[in-house]
Amino acid sequence: MSESAVAPESPAATTKPAPTVSVVVPTRDRPELLRRAVTAILGQRYDGPIECVVVFDQSDPAEVDVTTATTATTGGDRTLRYLRNDRTPGLAGARNTGILAATGELVAFCDDDDEWLPGKLSAQVELLARHPETPLVSAGIIVSYGDRDIPRLAPDRPLGRADFLRDRIMEVHPSTVLVRRAVLLDRIGLVDEDIPGGYGEDYEFLLRAADAGGIRAVHQPLVRVLWHARSFFFDRWKMIISALDYLLEKHPDFRTEPVGIARIEAQLAFAHAGLGDMPSARRCAARAFRHNWREQRLYAALLASTHLVKVDTIVKLAHRAGRGI
Template sequence: MSESAAAKTTAKRQATPIPDPGRPSPSVSVVVATRDRPELLRRAVAAILGQRYEGFVECIVVFDQSDPVPVDVEPGENRALRHIRNERTPGLAGGRNTGILVANGDLVAFCDDDDEWLPGKLGAQVELMDRHPEAPLVSTGIVVSYGDREIPRLAPDRALARPDFLRDRIMEVHPSTVLIRRQVLLDRIGLVDEEIPGGYGEDYEFLLRAVDVGHIHAVHEPLVRVLWSARSYFFDRWKMIISALHYLLEKHPDFATEPVGIARIEAQLAFAHAGLGEMRQARRWAFRACRHNWREQRAYAALLASTRLVKIDTIVKMAHRSGRGI
């Protein structure tokens, strides 16, 4: 049985009503997968339950590889807080799927445990979704918080189609921003892919399937604060990243139809090989990326790293300070 079919069987949901002015505000289930970050988690949960939104909101905190510990946040009126354990594949994908399958809301959202929703996020997104009933999900812009800097990144104010996501990851459509119609998620998009090596890029792969269902829309303003640390969970896990990128290309072969998109992935492969010290491989992938798109800056970053004149850490920090990643 496929994950999509399993989701339908497990959830046994009715069709999701499309919001309109004559109906009550749709209920929202927010899934927060977490592991060993209690203070950041508390901030994330407080921001979710404190939304200026009149509809019902439940926050489902999914503890990965640990027993649930109650979060010290008072839910308040028309709010609920649940604590459960991830019983699926360890990691973010399994945690999110655990939450999805017990969600009660008309809409489902994700929030990373180190991110923070601004107060008007849900209200603005539900209004946008009401204007675009064909959209499987909506997003918002983000504020990248890195050290002492905050860099706003406005979301595109146009409909986003599959070619847009093949060409560019569109980082503003961050997993902590998405709001999804639950029944569309269960019946047509399917659960988060738990087979991706190390869970790397699972959010991007999910978006590539979601945009097959319909155009994605976003609130232009930055309504989620995204925390970037100097060393992310995936930093230094270069071998796993290489496997995950190859997995992505195999699952979505139409990357080959978008030179800009395939160049981006090839440049990321080049950078990962440089991180492993495999400089010949790094240069080979970087040159391939340049042949597809000579403007791909990651390729030049990988070539620079392959000379060993500049450390990988230095390049990553420079990218993060500009509000971008490798």
Template sequence: MSLAESVAVELVPVEVTGVSVIIPTKDRPELLARAVRAVLAQEFDGPIECIVVFDQEQTHLPEVPTGPGRTLRVLRNERTPGLAGTRNTGYLRASHTIVAACDDDDEWLPGKLTAQLDLLDRYPQASLVATGIVIHFSGRDIPRQAQDEVLTFRDFLRDRRMEVHPSTYLARRSAVVDGFGLVEEEIPGGYAEDYDWLLRAAKTGPVVCVRDPLVRVNWHNGSFFTSRWEMIDQALTWLLRRFPEFAGERRGLGRVQGQLAFANAALGKRRKALGLAARALRNHPTNRQALASLLVTSHLVTPDQVIGLGRRFGRGV
């Protein structure tokens, strides 16, 4: 199916007056400085405004040189605590026509910004522009090239497309503020707020991707506690209600049901986990999350062991 057949959107030229980059942060000054440096070092003839938004904590200006055409601002999130409110604080206060995002522990690689703006110029009907990523975990880099240049709402129902990561996002500010909207602050625990945002964006126009891995996403070791699994269960249940279109995409529905099965297996809710896994496998017979949930409910592995194995191969649960 061609782009014209899959998405009917009026072509709107993009006038780029500058780029505002939002970096949400909380208590990670060294990682933050690295992220800011990588953003301000991008080769781009226009102005770049880097907005660091501190989540419910005292602000401070990172000690990073700016240079000509580069500005650094700090704000404090007074909205809902967490990533969603922090991102929205930055989007609403951005000065330029284009907004982008980077998590405070990730890094933009050289050429990222210009490659995305070139692609947006080719696809002015795009709702969002992303890139491939490099996952850095346990001292090694795992490149994840974007598989497709153009992705639709149906594509994202079917598969989350992990390489379309929040630290790669770039969009028109008008689309974020007045179009598909700000990041949802009501989703339980803020979990999967980026997926919700991605689905809403893709409903209004295609998401286009620079296929090259141009953002380094740094993964860290750590355990998932009971409260975290409960929040994942609530958030994914909320997401399925939010997008009834999942019912028409069995593979995508099975994938989310598999994630729910794994969360409930991690919580020790064996009966619920088995029921969800059965539904997931009927919809998506090779779903790895559902299969992993069966191993956890059988006490053959722990949830942390499954997560650790997935991370070694650059995959999440």
């Protein structure tokens, strides 16, 4: 008998098939960026099937000019679906429309102006397989702002609710999220559609995900995140104040974490400064100082409240450093 006849069974015959991943891509009026995002999703070097669900918010679905064929370099089947957001207008409703329509065992998010790097899914699915107790995994990002690319690495350790109360951990960006769909629906819950303006919906979702079993991250940048000179939320200060107040009311345990509550109070101070309400800005900054005088945002808010530096100048300087306010 030949040696090949008695060789052990091949790994392909014994290995469980790679799970189907449904990728939810909310979009609104950015066709060229959307095409780039969808191309990167369908071109992933991943052996399993990928279902890309593009959800058009406040507009009718339109086809994206990309190929969905399986190739030797990408791996499993690729399908592309188009839906219209039939829930609350905005990002949260669009994400939920896609989540509820998804058929995959795993659900991923990708914003229409972000771009996955080729090995993103494979690395994350492998991490999930190594940690069956973990419902959600993330990865590092590359922040692209103007002519600068700033890598931001996610922490290389399990992250729990206390971590997210203390810090937003912006490296755990929504476009890096890969979550077990069953846990999402049963224990985490859909994205909150009641947050004013949808501001911070991703952060609020992560607080609940961290509480439902924790979050892990691949310790390398796997998503390119585009920061615009003027974001969708820039200068919508009243809405931002309402959203931050909503977050504190929904999650009162922020008040048990001085560093975390100081961060939110400093953000409120900055938003009041952006609105031109300098007395309120200083009051919020004072509360932030009492909780954590090391919180840098409170000094940015105080600087803005003096009129010596414009609010948008401070935001632009922070973005050039790969940081947000």
